[in-house]
Amino acid sequence: MCHQTVSLVARYLEERGIPTMCMGSALDILTAGNPPRATFVDFPLGHTVGKPFDRDGQIDIVRRGLLGLETMTAPGIETLAVRWSDDEDWKREASDGASGGDVRQPRDTTPRYQYEEDRRLAEGG
Amino acid sequence: MHVDYMKAITERYSRLGYPPYDWYHADTPPPWQPLDRKLSDCKIGMMSTSGAYVAGQVAYFYKDDTSTRRIPKRTPTEDLRFSHITENYLVDPRRDPNCIFPIEALRRLEDEGTVGEVADELFSCMGGIYSKRRVAEELAPAVHENFKAQNVDAALLVAM
Numbered sequence: 661m662c663h664q665t666v667s668l669v670a671r672y673l674e675e676r677g678i679p680t681m682c683m684g685s686a687l688d689i690l691t692a693g694n695p696p697r698a699t700f701v702d703f704p705l706g707h708t709v710g711k712p713f714d715r716d717g718q719i720d721i722v723r724r725g726l727l728g729l730e731t732m733t734a735p736g737i738e739t740l741a742v743r744w745s746d747d748e749d750w751k752r753e754a755s756d757g758a759s760g761g762d763v764r765q766p767r768d769t770t771p772r773y774q775y776e777e778d779r780r781l782a783e784g785g
Numbered sequence: 786m787h788v789d790y791m792k793a794i795t796e797r798y799s800r801l802g803y804p805p806y807d808w809y810h811a812d813t814p815p816p817w818q819p820l821d822r823k824l825s826d827c828k829i830g831m832m833s834t835s836g837a838y839v840a841g842q843v844a845y846f847y848k849d850d851t852s853t854r855r856i857p858k859r860t861p862t863e864d865l866r867f868s869h870i871t872e873n874y875l876v877d878p879r880r881d882p883n884c885i886f887p888i889e890a891l892r893r894l895e896d897e898g899t900v901g902e903v904a905d906e907l908f909s910c911m912g913g914i915y916s917k918r919r920v921a922e923e924l925a926p927a928v929h930e931n932f933k934a935q936n937v938d939a940a941l942l943v944a945m
Binding site for chain 1: 884
């Protein structure tokens, strides 16, 4: 649960003197984790820092997120003014417990490579 | 509207017969460390929970893997790979890693001077860790050690 993990790590780092900025796309999980600073990017999961191949948009999102480190003077979650699409169909799909949410893979301790070639490289074969 | 992921995931797990997920609800206010200088004078560290690794590194496994991968900031984007328990969210990151792992954005923000410097090693973990205890006892200290060793002034944590 990535958004929960970043909140826990952010609180740990901040307690030890490192200011943090979390960026995430699941507002409810971020709110529950209550990290020191967060930037909410209202995009489908997997696109926290932008749309694919939209380099200028990605840079702008990361820039605005980082600037929050300077501008936020108290804990909170700031919402970025960005829009994924003209309609909100993706939100209805993601909210549906039948089709939305995590399609998790089997939980075991075998490394899962993106490509078979990666396995050969990593295993030195 | 905002997507209610906790509700959707709870429903989905229940329907599939998985044990219910034990969500973390912070019960204390967050700690607060003010940034003591301008962002343009800061060295920034970055961690992503997307399960990013570089071709040649060992990939992540999906049962509470708390390990991290160091990813040099000059790594060519085409060498970035992902493995994460929720592979359904990796379709676009595998086409363009920059939508979840902002390696090119950080290089640009360093070049343009928005940040003073980006730490030489970015890093990633596979954030789908079900054990909060293991996040606190294994992952968080490793992240802290890495950022301390690189003398970062502030950290960007990008969730997937």
